[in-house]
Amino acid sequence: MSEWRSAKYWRNRQPIERLKNAHIPKRFTKKTLDDYDTDLGSPDVVTYVHQWLANIEHNRECGEGLYFFGGSGSGKTHVACGLLREIVLNHQLSGFFITAEKFVEASYDEMNPDNVLSDMYSDEYMLKYINAVYDVLVLDNLGSERMTDFTKKTITSMLNSRYEQQLITIITSEIPLSRLSDIYGPRVASILSECCCVLPFLGKDYRLLDPHYAGE
Helix, strand or coil, X not given: CCCCCCHHHXXXXXXXHHHHHCCCCHHHCCCCCCCCCCCCCCHHHHXXXXXXXXXXXXXXXXXXXXXXXXXXXXXXXXXXXXXXXXXXXXXXXXXXXXEHHHHHHHHHHCCCCCCXXXXXXXXXXXXXXXXXXXXXXXXXXXCCCCCCHHHXXXXXXXXXXXXXXXXXXXXEECCCHHHHHHHHCHHHHHHXXXXXEEEEECCCCHHHHCCCCCCC
């Protein structure tokens, strides 16, 4: 059985341990903001993200997150992971990466008789940490999950919890924020409109232009 850890505990880990705990996918572990190709992508996005990062303490206090949207292969996940890596290595903050699909799957799996996650997940309290403990959450590919009433309720509940706790949420999606209301309901669109800066990724698909590129 895992032991419950406080927000202070996760912040006070050594930087390399915070990075390991962030669970950035292997393909993106070494991605940085500086190796995002602005010639193929959106240079204004990286400029703004650097400005946002320079004000990380203010953003942490007020829970100011980011909403990246754009087509597949435009570099959203690359930038989100590079930003998360920078935060946990160079600031005393905890962070975590998870896809929207995996979050919904884990939420469903949690509904077992013991109300805890199985050993296949990083920690039996993972969902609780995501909802109300980790300083920064990257929620990747919002809108890709199979849409059911359970999905909508689960995503809405998590985003609402982080909003109320003023925790930073960085979201990537192919769906413009204006359309989220039609998918998840007006609550989600309203929350994210208030607590996230919307950054469109207008670049072309990196994977088609550069066969060595490994970013969403």
